[in-house]
Amino acid sequence: MINQLQEMLRFIQDPANQFALRTQQTLLLSITPILLSMLIAIPLGILVARRPVAAFLATMLSGLGRAIPVLVLLVVMVVAGVGIGFKPAVIALTLLGIPPILLNTIEGIRSIDPAVVDAARGMGMTQRQILGRIQIPLMLPVLAAGVRTAAVQIVATSPLAAIIGAGGYGEYILAGLSNLADHTELLVGATSVALLALATEFGLAALQRAVTPAGVRTEPPAEGQAEATPVEEPLAA
Amino acid sequence: MDFLLHPANWDLTDPSSIPYLFLDHLYITGLTLLIGLLIAFPTAFLVVRYTRLNLPVQTTASFLYTIPSFAFLGFMISITGFSLATILVPLIAYAQVVLIRNIVAAVRAVDPTLVEVGRAMGMNPFQLQRRVVLPLALPIIVAGIRVVAVTTIGIATLGPYVGTQNLGTLIYDGIYLGRNSEIIAGAILITALAVTVDLLLVGVQRLLNRGGQVALA
Numbered sequence: 001m002i003n004q005l006q007e008m009l010r011f012i013q014d015p016a017n018q019f020a021l022r023t024q025q026t027l028l029l030s031i032t033p034i035l036l037s038m039l040i041a042i043p044l045g046i047l048v049a050r051r052p053v054a055a056f057l058a059t060m061l062s063g064l065g066r067a068i069p070v071l072v073l074l075v076v077m078v079v080a081g082v083g084i085g086f087k088p089a090v091i092a093l094t095l096l097g098i099p100p101i102l103l104n105t106i107e108g109i110r111s112i113d114p115a116v117v118d119a120a121r122g123m124g125m126t127q128r129q130i131l132g133r134i135q136i137p138l139m140l141p142v143l144a145a146g147v148r149t150a151a152v153q154i155v156a157t158s159p160l161a162a163i164i165g166a167g168g169y170g171e172y173i174l175a176g177l178s179n180l181a182d183h184t185e186l187l188v189g190a191t192s193v194a195l196l197a198l199a200t201e202f203g204l205a206a207l208q209r210a211v212t213p214a215g216v217r218t219e220p221p222a223e224g225q226a227e228a229t230p231v232e233e234p235l236a237a
Numbered sequence: 238m239d240f241l242l243h244p245a246n247w248d249l250t251d252p253s254s255i256p257y258l259f260l261d262h263l264y265i266t267g268l269t270l271l272i273g274l275l276i277a278f279p280t281a282f283l284v285v286r287y288t289r290l291n292l293p294v295q296t297t298a299s300f301l302y303t304i305p306s307f308a309f310l311g312f313m314i315s316i317t318g319f320s321l322a323t324i325l326v327p328l329i330a331y332a333q334v335v336l337i338r339n340i341v342a343a344v345r346a347v348d349p350t351l352v353e354v355g356r357a358m359g360m361n362p363f364q365l366q367r368r369v370v371l372p373l374a375l376p377i378i379v380a381g382i383r384v385v386a387v388t389t390i391g392i393a394t395l396g397p398y399v400g401t402q403n404l405g406t407l408i409y410d411g412i413y414l415g416r417n418s419e420i421i422a423g424a425i426l427i428t429a430l431a432v433t434v435d436l437l438l439v440g441v442q443r444l445l446n447r448g449g450q451v452a453l454a
Contacts, residue, residue: 032444069431078412163412164412198300
């Protein structure tokens with residue numbers, strides 16, 4: 001065990017293994033699609049939320065889109081002629097991130113009680129104030145939950161992009177799978193990927209709590225009490 | 238398309254032809270659900286019975302779920318090598334968070350009055366679970382099974398990277414040999430399978446929901 005850890009540390013420190021480059025590739029492969037999917041899904045969600053037909057279409061397509069396995073998304077990019085490497089991987093991962101953000105943007109806008117908006121108007125708030133002080137703070141937690149799901153999914157999936165030559169930690173796992181005599185490379189890849197995913201999950205969970213206004217924060221379930229919300233949509237994997 | 242339509246790839250005497258790969262994919266998905274449910278049901282009932290277990294159980298399941306599939310497979314390879322367990326263990330582990338959470342939520346949502354009525358009618362504890370709680374909880378449990386089935390079909394496509402063949406083999410071989418038509422065949426078949434299973438289970442969910450409302454009326 002200790003020996004294996006020492007081997008792994010030696011592997012990381014050996015410049016021939018390009019750990020810094022792989023880290024940089026992994027971060028780029030994660031951050032770019034997260035930002036792109038937010039840039040696409042949030043405006044789209046705002047646009048369709050108040051239009052029943054468009055919102056229904058967006059919800060349905062997002063639901064079906066989630067059934068498409070990630071590996072399929074990745075290889076379809078290659079076959080469709082986008083080529084191999086960074087670009088097709090970013091497109092596939094962006095497509096992966098859009099549904100949760102889109103669904104939660106729509107859900108966030110719809111969850112705002114019209115009575116609250118009326119009350120704000122009654123208090124003499126301008127349209128701008130209503131947007132900035134009522135609507136955005138109220139929908140932000142729901143939106144943040146969607147971004148967290150998308151981000152964790154993207155980070156967890158980015159190592160698969162190595163299959164289409166996009167680099168990152170996945171390269172270590174892929175190379176490690178064909179060298180079973182020595183598990184060092186495999187374990188370096190797997191550990192790095194797992195730590196990054198856990199960090200993303202916990203970091204964004206904290207962010208989600210931070211953007212939830214104190215007034216709408218639900219009491220944490222009492223000691224040992226079950227979280228009673230069943231899962232209807234895929235969780236971040 | 239030519240790969241998908243080529244008769245040689247549907248040859249039933251060849252154990253790596255499309256029909257067998259399809260069955261392999263169904264087999265691994267079915268096995269995951271079966272073992273997953275066999276673990277999740279007792280665990281969930283324990284959680285419902287002893288609420289103190291809830292936090293540790295849910296935290297462990299969520300933690301396992303956060304490990305990316307490719308990393309999980311990497312860890313497994315160093316223990317179980319190129320065996321079926323390497324792909325099966327992560328799939329079953331991923332299934333737990335959704336299955337346990339949904340079974341717990343479903344059982345808790347059952348109106349205690351109905352259980353009371355069952356007891357008053359003279360049902361024993363087993364009959365109460367089997368005839369009152371389970372039918373009422375089933376729609377939410379099936380919702381969980383649906384999510385798990387679709388996720389499992391997707392992640393199982395990584396099987397060939399750790400030595401288990403299924404429809405993912407078409408993609409794996411296609412990339413390795415640079416045969417685009419084989420990649421497309423794999424992509425179409427896997428997506429079709431995932432979407433079909435998803436829609437089928439939505440249908441089951443709808444049917445069960447109607448039953449639930451009738452029973453309650």
